[in-house]
Amino acid sequence: MAIQIEHYAGREQAYVKHTFLDKYLPSLIGKVCSRYDEFVYIDGFAGPWKSNAGETFDDTSFGIALNHMTAIRLRYLAQGRDVRMRAILVEKDPGAFAQLTEAIKRFPKVDTFPICGEFESKVTGISALVPHNAFVFSLIDPKGFPDIEKLLPLFGFAHCELLINFMFDHANRFAETGLISRLERWLAVGGGPNWEARLKGLSGAEREAEIESLAVEGLRKIGRFTYSPVISIDKPSQDRTLYKLIYFSRHEKGLEVFRSSEAKALEVQAQVRTSLRDRKREERSGMADMFPGNADIDRSARALADGAVEGRRHLLQILDNCGTDGQNWGRLWPVILNEVSITKSRLGLIINEARKSTPLKRRIGPVSGIPSRVTHN
Numbered sequence: 001m002a003i004q005i006e007h008y009a010g011r012e013q014a015y016v017k018h019t020f021l022d023k024y025l026p027s028l029i030g031k032v033c034s035r036y037d038e039f040v041y042i043d044g045f046a047g048p049w050k051s052n053a054g055e056t057f058d059d060t061s062f063g064i065a066l067n068h069m070t071a072i073r074l075r076y077l078a079q080g081r082d083v084r085m086r087a088i089l090v091e092k093d094p095g096a097f098a099q100l101t102e103a104i105k106r107f108p109k110v111d112t113f114p115i116c117g118e119f120e121s122k123v124t125g126i127s128a129l130v131p132h133n134a135f136v137f138s139l140i141d142p143k144g145f146p147d148i149e150k151l152l153p154l155f156g157f158a159h160c161e162l163l164i165n166f167m168f169d170h171a172n173r174f175a176e177t178g179l180i181s182r183l184e185r186w187l188a189v190g191g192g193p194n195w196e197a198r199l200k201g202l203s204g205a206e207r208e209a210e211i212e213s214l215a216v217e218g219l220r221k222i223g224r225f226t227y228s229p230v231i232s233i234d235k236p237s238q239d240r241t242l243y244k245l246i247y248f249s250r251h252e253k254g255l256e257v258f259r260s261s262e263a264k265a266l267e268v269q270a271q272v273r274t275s276l277r278d279r280k281r282e283e284r285s286g287m288a289d290m291f292p293g294n295a296d297i298d299r300s301a302r303a304l305a306d307g308a309v310e311g312r313r314h315l316l317q318i319l320d321n322c323g324t325d326g327q328n329w330g331r332l333w334p335v336i337l338n339e340v341s342i343t344k345s346r347l348g349l350i351i352n353e354a355r356k357s358t359p360l361k362r363r364i365g366p367v368s369g370i371p372s373r374v375t376h377n
C-alpha cells in the first residue's frame, strides 16, 4: 500500500503528515519488534477524518498504521517469531466510529480495541490495556487542543514514543488572549504560571520558536524524554506554519528514524506546495505553464538544505570545544540530530567530506557504511 496524493485534494498538509507516518512507522515497528514481543499503537483521535480512499482507508492514520503492523507481523511470523500487535483506537464522533469499527475488520492480524468517546476521559482505561513489556507508540492528533493534563499518563510508559500534533497557527493567534484555556494550560506545562512573560516583545520566527519551546519542554521533562525534535507542517499555499508534529523518544534509534522520515516528509511538502503554486498560476493565466516551479526553493526544501549547513556548523563547534580530544561518532550524531534537521547518513557524509581537511582527520574517525549519495527512500 502506498498513500496517494489524489486522496488529499484540499488537505495536502495531511498528505505530508501521513508521508511521515508511512515512512516512520514501518521503520520503528521493524526495529522495535526485534526486541519486544508486543507492539501497541494508540491513536487517540483516530477518525476517519475526510478520508477519500474508500473502504481501504489508506489515507488515514489508523489505516497506515494497521497496514504496516499487519505486514510486519506476517514478516516476523514467516521467520518463526510471533510478535503481537495491538491497536487502541479512540474516536468521539459516532458516525466516524461506526466507519472505524467496520474498517478495522480488514486487519485480523492486529488485536484491535476501538473505543467510542472522548480520548482524554479514556486514558486510564487505555493504560490498563497496555501489556507491561510492550513498546507503545501513541499518536495524538486532535483538531484543536486536547486536555493535555489528562494525557500525561501516556508519557509515562516505560517503553514508548509519542507524536503529538500542536496546532501552531491557532496557538500563535490565540496565545495570550485567554480565549482557549486548553492552549493556555498546555503552554503553562512548559513555562509555568508566568509562561506569557516568555513571549513578551517577540514576533515572527522568534515568537514561533518560543511558542514551540513552551509546547515541547514541559512534556519532554514529564516523560523524561531525551529527544524531542519537531516537524513544521506548512499551510499548503502560504509560507506559514500550520501545525507542528512534536516527537518524543528516549532512544537514539528513534531519533535516527524520525530524521529520515522527516526528510522524506519535507521533500514531499516542497513538491506538493510547488505543484499547487504551479496549478494556481495556470488557473490565473488560463495557460499551461512552460516553466514549472522549482521545488528546491520551497521553504521546506530550504529547511533541509539549511539543516546540512547547520549540521556542519554544530560539528565544527563541538570539535572546537573538545580541544585536542577525539570525538566518537556514536556519541556525536545523536547530539547533532536532536538539534538540527539532518539525517544520520547526511551527517556521516559531511563528516567524511570534512575529514579531507587534515586537522579534522585526527579529531574524528571515518564514518563507515555511509552511501556516497543520500536519498530518503
Ligand SMILES: C[S@@+](CC[C@H](N)C(=O)[O-])C[C@H]1O[C@@H](n2cnc3c(N)ncnc32)[C@H](O)[C@@H]1O
Binding pocket: 044, 045, 046, 047, 048, 049, 059, 060, 061, 062, 090, 091, 092, 093, 096, 117, 118, 119, 120, 141, 142, 143
Ligand atoms: C484531525 S482528525 C484525526 C485524523 C487522523 N489522526 C488521521 O491522520 O487520519 C481528529 C479526529 O478526532 C475526533 N475527535 C475530536 N475530539 C475528540 C476527542 N476528544 N476524543 C476522541 N476523538 C476526538 C474527530 O471526530 C476527528 O475524527
